[in-house]
Amino acid sequence: MLLAAVLAALASSSGLGGLIGLGPPRVAVPPYALPSAAELPLALGLGALCGGVARGARRAERAAAAAALAAEEEGGFPAPLLPAAAGLLTGALALLYPEVLYQGFGNVNAVLAAGDDGGYGPSLLFQIAAAKVAATALCRGAEFFLCWVFLCPSLLSRRGKVFRRRDF
């Protein structure tokens, strides 16, 4: 398995452009230095909040799946049109929050590179995170998308700014 993994990494890296390590990183993480040890306990709260968001996303996903199943079996909605309905709802959501649509890591990098004056305020990021949870639950419930990768929502991305504004 290890040999297969290494060969797969070599093949995919060479096919996706450049050898391993020569390409730019997909996610451009800004430099960070721990200001003080007082921030370490905050990481616990950050992890707990991430867990809460994940749990809420899981529940939303189950609710969407149950709704899709009910619409299919009880409401008589044709099953092949369920992904299209989910896509329609996701597109409607994207009219308000275009970041819910997939752009690789572009959205991540946009938020990371935005800085203090990049236009992504805390309230907007909260809304984007909620919209992402809703869109993902819709797509998963309707079997539109069969992948589940949960890195970290943007819900907590402005945590430092919120605390900084309170002189924390």
Next chain:
Amino acid sequence: MQTTTTKPLRSRWSSPAVSPSPGSIRISAPLPPRASRRSHRRLPAPTRLASVRALDGLPDSSKLPTISSSSDDDDDDDDARGDENDADGGDSSNSSEVAVLLAACGVGIATGLGVVLLNDAVDAVRALAWSGAPLEATDWGRWARSLPLEAALPLVLLPPTAAGLAVGALRAAAGGSLDDSQASSGSGIKLKAPLLRAAAAALSLGKLVEGSFFFLGRGIFPSPLGEKTHPSCLDFSLSDLSRSLARSLSRSLSLSLSLSLALSTHTHTHQAAEPPWVPRARPSTSASPSRGGPPPPSSPKAGRGSPSPFWRRARGPASPRASARRCRGRSSRSRRCSCGGGRAGGRAPRTPPRASPSRRCCSPRCWRRWPRPRGSAA
């Protein structure tokens, strides 16, 4: 059998009078004394490479005309004996190892090429859907927000809907579901499902439907106050090389693991469609658990504490809709598992289950069925 006539090798410590006969050649190394071995380093290279003798017609292996290889290690005697022993039964094991290595190489290269193909397909679909979008993905949000509603409707609303239609068509072609656990039992569907699923993933990704949270946010930790961020700068101890290598390795490992899991799941699904210890019907009243057979697994302690077997969990549904199919009988007032296997969150129930003969367990961690076997209290 390769017939080879070998020339007898002469040395101070080997028996010179061995007449080779046609037979299989074999490398052997009954070893000389240490000083003699050093002297044989001065032999010509073809002679030093390996000692060759004919197998047939040799009465005693201790009298073989051998010349040691160019090793000074004292454990050459063991190697020599090992070579002699491996010559009989080692061929099959070597061939199986070579086959495993070749299979691993094939799986790895195929996985890497699959990743590349999927990425290219996503790029192609994206270029087809949005030709006027900015090339830089980080400007997508601002660009989409700046669009008027008339222009945003076909550019933002139409592609996900069209992708949904395409995915629905693929789903219908796959027999109703792209999920292996829900697909019909035909072998053709089982074989087609991964390809159709890959096509659906490329379509959904290319049409910019974000099914996953590729949204790391502004880092887990904020940047220092007032400091300008540099997107291309990484302030971590890991270098770019190790970071990229770790990323590629983790991706490939996850793909390989998922592939092996899928293979094992497929195998177990076909080999053991129903485990013998899962009760399908209520056992008779005269049957005692202590008289033989496997103990009932659904005793209260076992039901709460012991996890379900790996292969049983691997058969579990991969999509939330399959979980929703199981949870149809779930009460909205109580989230406790009806079969006593614990809550969906893992907590043990306090109330006895309200049994229904046709009701299945609603907890995704519990795979027991109703009716439960006799003797297992809730």
